[in-house]
Amino acid sequence: MRKTKKLMALTCAALMASALLAGCSSDSGSAETTAAAAGGDTAAAAEEEAAPSGETVELELLISDDTLEGGAMAAMVEKFNEEFKDQGIQVKMNEIAYADMQTQIQNRAAVNELPALVKLSNFRNYIDYVLPLDGSSLTQDDFSRDGSYDGKLYATMVNDTAVGLIINKTAFDNAGVSYPTTEEERWTWDEFIAALNEVVEKNDNINTGLVIDHSQQRIQTILYQFGMQYFDPADETRLAFRSDKTKQGIDFILDMYKEGGVSKASVGTGTENAQDVFKTGTVAAHLAGNWVMNDYTENITDFEWCPVLMPKGENIATCLGGNYLYAMNGTGVEEESIKFLEWFYQPENYTEYCSIGNYLPGMKGINPEYTVEGLDIFNMEINASIDQPNYDSTITNKHTGENWDNVVRDAFDRAIGGELDSDGVMDYVINEQLKILSDVHE
Amino acid sequence: MSRTSQAAVIRRKRGDYRQKWAFLFCLPNMLFFLVFFVAPAIVGIWYSLTNYNGLKRMDFIGLENYIELFKDPEFYKILLNTAKFVLVYVPLGYVAALGMAMILVSDTMKGSTILRILIYWPTLLSTIMVGLTWKWIFGENFGLINYLLESAGLPRIGWSSNAVAAFLTTVIAGVWAGCGTNMLIFIGALKQIPEELKDAAKIDGANAWEIFKAITIPHLRPVTFMVVMLSAITGFKEFAMVQTLTNGGPGTATTYMIQYIYTTGFTKLRVGYASAASMVLFVILLVLSFLQSKAMDSGDEQ
Numbered sequence: 218m219r220k221t222k223k224l225m226a227l228t229c230a231a232l233m234a235s236a237l238l239a240g241c242s243s244d245s246g247s248a249e250t251t252a253a254a255a256g257g258d259t260a261a262a263a264e265e266e267a268a269p270s271g272e273t274v275e276l277e278l279l280i281s282d283d284t285l286e287g288g289a290m291a292a293m294v295e296k297f298n299e300e301f302k303d304q305g306i307q308v309k310m311n312e313i314a315y316a317d318m319q320t321q322i323q324n325r326a327a328v329n330e331l332p333a334l335v336k337l338s339n340f341r342n343y344i345d346y347v348l349p350l351d352g353s354s355l356t357q358d359d360f361s362r363d364g365s366y367d368g369k370l371y372a373t374m375v376n377d378t379a380v381g382l383i384i385n386k387t388a389f390d391n392a393g394v395s396y397p398t399t400e401e402e403r404w405t406w407d408e409f410i411a412a413l414n415e416v417v418e419k420n421d422n423i424n425t426g427l428v429i430d431h432s433q434q435r436i437q438t439i440l441y442q443f444g445m446q447y448f449d450p451a452d453e454t455r456l457a458f459r460s461d462k463t464k465q466g467i468d469f470i471l472d473m474y475k476e477g478g479v480s481k482a483s484v485g486t487g488t489e490n491a492q493d494v495f496k497t498g499t500v501a502a503h504l505a506g507n508w509v510m511n512d513y514t515e516n517i518t519d520f521e522w523c524p525v526l527m528p529k530g531e532n533i534a535t536c537l538g539g540n541y542l543y544a545m546n547g548t549g550v551e552e553e554s555i556k557f558l559e560w561f562y563q564p565e566n567y568t569e570y571c572s573i574g575n576y577l578p579g580m581k582g583i584n585p586e587y588t589v590e591g592l593d594i595f596n597m598e599i600n601a602s603i604d605q606p607n608y609d610s611t612i613t614n615k616h617t618g619e620n621w622d623n624v625v626r627d628a629f630d631r632a633i634g635g636e637l638d639s640d641g642v643m644d645y646v647i648n649e650q651l652k653i654l655s656d657v658h659e
Numbered sequence: 660m661s662r663t664s665q666a667a668v669i670r671r672k673r674g675d676y677r678q679k680w681a682f683l684f685c686l687p688n689m690l691f692f693l694v695f696f697v698a699p700a701i702v703g704i705w706y707s708l709t710n711y712n713g714l715k716r717m718d719f720i721g722l723e724n725y726i727e728l729f730k731d732p733e734f735y736k737i738l739l740n741t742a743k744f745v746l747v748y749v750p751l752g753y754v755a756a757l758g759m760a761m762i763l764v765s766d767t768m769k770g771s772t773i774l775r776i777l778i779y780w781p782t783l784l785s786t787i788m789v790g791l792t793w794k795w796i797f798g799e800n801f802g803l804i805n806y807l808l809e810s811a812g813l814p815r816i817g818w819s820s821n822a823v824a825a826f827l828t829t830v831i832a833g834v835w836a837g838c839g840t841n842m843l844i845f846i847g848a849l850k851q852i853p854e855e856l857k858d859a860a861k862i863d864g865a866n867a868w869e870i871f872k873a874i875t876i877p878h879l880r881p882v883t884f885m886v887v888m889l890s891a892i893t894g895f896k897e898f899a900m901v902q903t904l905t906n907g908g909p910g911t912a913t914t915y916m917i918q919y920i921y922t923t924g925f926t927k928l929r930v931g932y933a934s935a936a937s938m939v940l941f942v943i944l945l946v947l948s949f950l951q952s953k954a955m956d957s958g959d960e961q
Contacts, residue, residue: 346714483798483820488906620928623927631910634910635822
C-alpha cells in the first residue's frame with residue numbers, strides 16, 4: 218500500500234514538473250515568436266526607436282487568403298522590402314486563415330500586441346484601435362468606398378469585390394444551353410433554374426445545378442434581386458427586412474436546398490465549400506465573388522468555365538464588398554506603417570498589385586491589366602445594380618461596432634437545416650437586428 | 660513541562676516541518692492552478708457581469724446576461740443538444756472501450772500490443788485532425804461512405820444535411836477518438852480481477868456471460884464510474900472536432916456548448932454573454948467533477 222502511495226506521489230511530482238516545464242518552455246517560446254512576428258510590439262518598437270539609426274523596423278502585415286488569390290500582396294511586400302532595405306523598414310506578412318482574423322485581432326488587442334498593418338473586409342469593429350490617416354497624403358476622395366469615421370479616413374479600400382455567377386462552360390455547351398453575357402439576354406430566376414436542370418440532365422458528370430457560397434453577401438444578393446430591403450429608404454431607423462418580397466426570395470432560395478432542388482444543403486450550410494465543390498467539375502454554376510476567378514484560372518484544368526450575368530428578379534442587383542488595408546494605432550511604428558500605405562497606393566505600385574491579383578481596384582483612376590478574362594462581367598453587374606445594397610451598407614456603417622454581419626447567413630443555416638421557415642428567418646433576422654443595432658425599430 | 664507533553668510538542672513541530680515540505684512540493688502545482696485556472700475563472704465571472712465585446716466596451720450590467728440567457732430558447736436548445744450528445748456518446752464510448760479492452764486482454768488474442776497501440780493512436784491526434792479525417796469519410800459530396808454507397812447502387816446519405824445523420828457522425832468520431840484512453844484504463848482494471856474467481860466460477864458451471872455479469876462488472880464498478888464521469892466531462896467540452904466535422908450544422912443540430920460559447924463570444928462579439936453561458940457550463944462540469952471525486956474517494960475507502 219505504502220509503495221503504491223510512494224509511486225503515486227512520485228508520478229504526480231514528475232507530472233507536475235513536466236507540466237510546469239512544458240508551460241515555461243511553451244510560454245517563453247510563444248513570447249519569442251510573438252515578439253518576432255509582431256513587429257508592432259510596443260516594447261520592441263520602443264527599443265527600436267531608441268536604437269541608433271541603422272536598426273530595421275519590422276512591420277507585421279496581418280492578412281488572409283493572399284496565396285489563394287495569387288500572392289499579389291506577397292509580391293508587393295517583396296518589392297517594398299527591396300526598395301526600403303536601406304531605409305530601415307521591412308514588412309513581414311503574417312498570413313492566417315480568414316476565419317481566424319477576427320479572433321486574432323480581438324485577442325491581440327486585449328494584450329496590446331496588435332500588428333502594424335491589417336488587410337481585412339472589416340475595420341469598423343476595431344475602430345478604437347485603427348490609426349486615423351489624417352497625417353498621411355491619402356484622402357477619402359482617392360477611394361471608391363467609404364473608409365472614414367467621424368470625418369477622418371481610417372481604412373483604405375484595397376480591393377473591391379462583387380458577387381457574380383460563374384458557370385461550367387463545358388457543361389453548358391455540351392447541353393446546348395445558352396448563357397447571357399449581355400443585358401438583353403439576362404435570365405429570370407425561373408429561366409435560370411430551367412437552364413440548370415437541363416444542363417444537369419444532359420451531362421452525366423454534372424450532379425448539382427448551382428452552388429452558393431456560405432456567405433451572407435451571396436444570399437442577400439439573391440434577396441435584393443427579389444426586392445428585399447434591410448433599411449427603409451425613407452427612414453433609416455426602420456428595419457424593412459420583413460416583407461412579402463423578402464419572403465418570396467427566402468422561399469425561392471430554400472426551395473433550391475430541398476430534396477430534388479438545384480443545390481445542395483451541405484454546401485448551403487457551409488459544411489462543404491462551394492468553391493471546392495465547383496472545382497470538381499460536377500456542378501453547373503457557382504454564385505461567387507469575383508476573387509475566385511484567380512483560383513479557377515490556376516486550378517481548373519479539366520473543364521472550361523466563364524463568368525456570366527446573374528439572373529434578375531424584380532431587380533438587377535449585386536453586392537459590393539471588399540477589403541480594407543489599415544494601420545493599427547499604439548503600435549509604436551505608426552509612422553512607418555503610413556509610409557508603407559503611401560508607397561503601396563502610388564499608382565504604379567497599386568496598379569501592379571491589382572494586375573497581379575486581378576483585383577477590382579478600390580482606388581479611383583487605376584486601370585490594371587488583367588490576366589483573367591471575364592472580369593468585365595462583374596463591372597457590368599456593378600453598373601446595372603440597384604442602389605439599395607449601397608444604401609443599406611451606408612446605414613450599417615453608421616452603426617460602427619454593432620456587428621450583424623452574419624445574421625442572415627445564420628438564419629439560413631437554421632432554415633436549410635429545417636429549423637426555420639421563411640417567416641422564421643424574417644423573425645430571426647429582425648430580432649437579432651433589434652438586439653444588436655441601437656436606435657432602430659421595425 | 661512534562662516529558663509526554665514535550666514529546667507531543669516535538670512531534671507537532673516535526674509534523675509542521677513535514678507539512679512545510681509537503682506544501683513546498685505542492686506549491687508549483689498550486690501556482691499553476693491559480694494562474695491558469697482560478698484567475699481565468701474569476702475573470703470569466705467578471706466578464707459575465709459586463710457587456711464586454713472583446714475589444715474596448717466593458718460596462719457592468721449586473722445579472723442581465725444571466726437573465727437573458729435563461730430566457731433564451733436557443734441556449735436551452737444547445738444545452739439539450741449537448742446533453743443528447745453526452746447521453747449517446749458516453750454509453751457507446753463505454754461499450755466500445757470495454758469491448759476492446761476485453762478482446763485485448765484475452766489470452767487467445769494475437770498481436771494485442773500492436774492493436775493496443777493502434778487503438779490508442781487516435782487519442783494522440785489533434786481533435787481538428789480527427790474532424791477532418793472523418794469529414795473525408797462522411798463528406799456528402801466527397802466522402803468515402805457515400806462513394807461506396809453510390810458504387811453499390813444505394814442512395815447517398817445526407818451526412819451533413821440530415822440532422823440525425825450529422826449527429827451520428829459526431830458521436831462516431833468522438834467515440835473513435837476517445838476510446839483509446841478508456842480502453843487502457845479498462846485493461847488495467849481487467850487485469851486486476853483475480854483469475855481464481857473466474858476459475859472457481861467456471862468450476863461451478865458458469866458460462867462466459869455469467870462470469871462477465873457476476874464477476875467482471877462488479878469488479879469494474881469504481882473504474883466504470885470514473886470512465887463515465889470523465890467521458891461525460893469530455894462530451895460536454897467537445898468542440899474542435901465537431902467544428903471541423905459538421906461546423907455545428909445542419910442549422911444548429913450539432914452545435915454543442917463550447918461551440919455556442921465560441922461563436923457568441925468571437926463571431927458575434929458578445930464576450931459578456933458568452934462568459935455567462937460558460938459559467939453555466941462551469942457549474943455543470945463542477946457538479947460532474949464533484950461526483951467523480953466523491954466516487955473516487957469511496958472507491959479508495961473500499
